[in-house]
Amino acid sequence: MAQSKPVITTSELWANSALAPHKQKPTIGKIANGFSYGEKPPHNEFNWFFEATTQMLLHMQENGVPEWSNDIVYNNGALTAWDEKIYSSIQSGNNNKTPDLEPLWWEEFQGSGGGGGGTSTLYKYEFIASAGQTVFTCTYNPAWVYVSVSGIDLAEAEYTAADGATITLTNPASQDDVIKVFSALDVLAPAPLPGINVVYVNSNYSADVNELIVCDSQGVTLGTGFVAYNIVLPATPMDATIIRIMDGSGNSQNRPVLITRNGASIDGALDNITVDVNYFDIKLVYNQTTNNWSLAK
Numbered sequence: 001m002a003q004s005k006p007v008i009t010t011s012e013l014w015a016n017s018a019l020a021p022h023k024q025k026p027t028i029g030k031i032a033n034g035f036s037y038g039e040k041p042p043h044n045e046f047n048w049f050f051e052a053t054t055q056m057l058l059h060m061q062e063n064g065v066p067e068w069s070n071d072i073v074y075n076n077g078a079l080t081a082w083d084e085k086i087y088s089s090i091q092s093g094n095n096n097k098t099p100d101l102e103p104l105w106w107e108e109f110q111g112s113g114g115g116g117g118g119t120s121t122l123y124k125y126e127f128i129a130s131a132g133q134t135v136f137t138c139t140y141n142p143a144w145v146y147v148s149v150s151g152i153d154l155a156e157a158e159y160t161a162a163d164g165a166t167i168t169l170t171n172p173a174s175q176d177d178v179i180k181v182f183s184a185l186d187v188l189a190p191a192p193l194p195g196i197n198v199v200y201v202n203s204n205y206s207a208d209v210n211e212l213i214v215c216d217s218q219g220v221t222l223g224t225g226f227v228a229y230n231i232v233l234p235a236t237p238m239d240a241t242i243i244r245i246m247d248g249s250g251n252s253q254n255r256p257v258l259i260t261r262n263g264a265s266i267d268g269a270l271d272n273i274t275v276d277v278n279y280f281d282i283k284l285v286y287n288q289t290t291n292n293w294s295l296a297k
Helices: 028-033 043-063
Strands: 079-082 085-089 106-108 122-128 135-137 145-149 166-169 178-184 197-201 211-215 229-232 242-247 257-260 273-275 281-287 292-296
Touching (some): 145 166, 166 178
Parallel strands (some): 229 257
Antiparallel strands (some): 122 178, 242 281, 281 292
8 A cells, every 4th residue: 555655736845935035045165064063044044945955856756757957967877857758877977968969978768758779679489380381470670580490590591581570491390390589679770879880790799989789699509509709899999988788689698798808997807708698788888097998887
């Protein structure tokens, strides 16, 4: 059962109708140091304080998330509202960067009303085949689809997937073969953002500045396991460069991705990173002064 909590309405804003000299903002020094023991706080400064407090509480009640302000320095992961959307800061020290114009500082929060990049629509299908069956009906992204037959990944030449609606096997299935189809739409085709380039990789790759790298972790089966591959970070990036690396097919536990630092540190350590978490999503932000890639949330 929900608990009853105090609610502030517009008519209950403290000292909202008070005028000078009965409402006055204290000096910066007084705000920093506060009132001294035994000091009698002036009524006009008390009125200013309580009005500011109740105004913020009302703002939070009305909006849920505070509206963006160019006066605030946002931390990594902070949320703010702007133009009827919610944005998440992807760097600390984020000040005076308008959310919808600064993709190196903000990303649209997943699940906010406006949609946008980063929202994932995943499609997974499993079929039990009849003898000789070749056609399977399902929704998928032709640019990023994987098909397996009874646990064996098929090469692109072994099936046709072009219309987003049907998968056709080159070789007919046997009775009770298990056909699995995996695809993803939005996460693999995010809305374009200024300055961000989306690339899709399934082998060793040297990253460029301000890229979203979507990794195919299914790979090619060799013997009993999968071959890991290496993403090399840029050697001489500019300050505030962002590299985002994500597992687009959910098999990094079997086919890890090695992130090579290429001379810089990563989160202050002189070590490369091996990522073996399925569907991982990592953001790296470069600081030119410290020659360090920080792991952002």
